[in-house]
Amino acid sequence: MEYKDYYKILGVDRKATQDEIKKAFRNIAVKNHPDKNPDNKKAEEVFKLANEANSVLSNPEKRKKYDELGENWQQYEQSGNQSAGNPFGGAGSADGAQQYYGSNEGFGGQADFSDFFDRFFAGNARDAANTQSRRGGDYETEMEISLEEAYQGADRTIQVENEKFRIAVKPGSYDGQVLRIKNKGARGSNRENRGDLFVRVKVKPHAHFIRKGDDLYDTISIDVYTAVLGGEIVVNTLLSGQVKIKIGQGTQNGKTIRLKGKGMPVYEKPNDFGNLTLLFQVQIPDKLTDMQRDLFEQLKATV
Structure with missing residues (x-):
């Protein structure tokens, strides 16, 4: 079983802040999400590993235990993990992976994580997740409008996970603006725990102005x-x-x-x-x- 260096996977220092970890993950997710790279196995693997790394490093408790274990994981593995006990707290955390640009099912779900993660972090997390509240991940997409539409306002219909949403922008909207649509992201353990949908506005260049x-x-x-x-x-x-x-x-x-x-x-x-x-x-x-x-x-x- 191969040790997973989650810091190296995300390209951050071991003293990175939570904001730096989140930013690094989102950058990788944007470039390698399967929806943007269909049939690209390499991008899919990069996305899965980044999602796995983020699920550990973005959780302070998991990150602390991961740092304590370090590369001594082999000692735990060789001792026969049943008797040695799970160094990460038995059942582990039930929050699962914090998702971006994808659903909690399919790509990026805990079922896609490596053997390393399953051995040291999963434990009974799947059973615990069935009984505890779990927030769904966030989605991010792009909405392109003309300068005229930015002037007078516009709306678009966006489809996410077989659901259609009508997104409106107000007069004066600008390039790079991010709209947050609450509770329209990935589904969590219940309807109240859905993630959010973030829509980035892109204003097309004008021929004259x-x-x-x-x-x-x-x-x-x-x-x-x-x-x-x-x-x-x-x-x-x-x-x-x-x-x-x-x-x-x-x-x-x-x-x-x-x-x-x-x-x-x-x-x-x-x-x-x-x-x-x-x-x-x-x-x-x-x-x-x-x-x-x-x-x-x-x-x-x-x-």
Whole structure:
């Protein structure tokens, strides 16, 4: 039976905090969950071992006993574990593995754990789990929306474990935002002990507008004649319609103007909006008629 170095499996130091252990496990789970790696046996094995390691190291009592045992597990094994007693407390802990990105059944369940875990940690845990409360694991998924949907709000139907949930985002939602849907994760020992569903919002890049916080930015091309002489142009906002703006005489390339309140709505503040900043890019003609060239020459001569 092979000793399992749970710290090495998660890639953390033996003095790692609980937050560091949780973060390390979630990173491994994201990359190697069977749902994202179908028919990939290597990823499946990595996920199972990480889940096993997390179930021990995320439990302070189990972790303490695991650290006390260390690599002396062979001494316990050779002594005949029946007489020596379970160094991890007989029945062990009934909380099972803390799950992420998967169900308590199938991948990541205690039934998938190694012989090392079963010998030293499981004991009568399965029987105890039948009579004690056990919280289900959490799920995490992604919801992709457009910038327009982030502006006005949107909803999606997400299916998890054959259940469909309608997830809504409010106006002003932003990229990387995480929504927590309580009690929609993996099932625990009863209905009240379900885990949570975490939905990460991903806002797709826009063809014209760049978002920074609640503000929007856009680049507007103007011809050299309008830049020199001034005039009026019509520009598009994201969802506030078109706006007519004045261009001053001698507008320089790279000049910016700000349209107040034409940016994104502020999240959970429906009456507040960011600004829209326009960057002017003067287009220099690359082809001139003879008449245009003569006129430019005459203008040059007067400077």
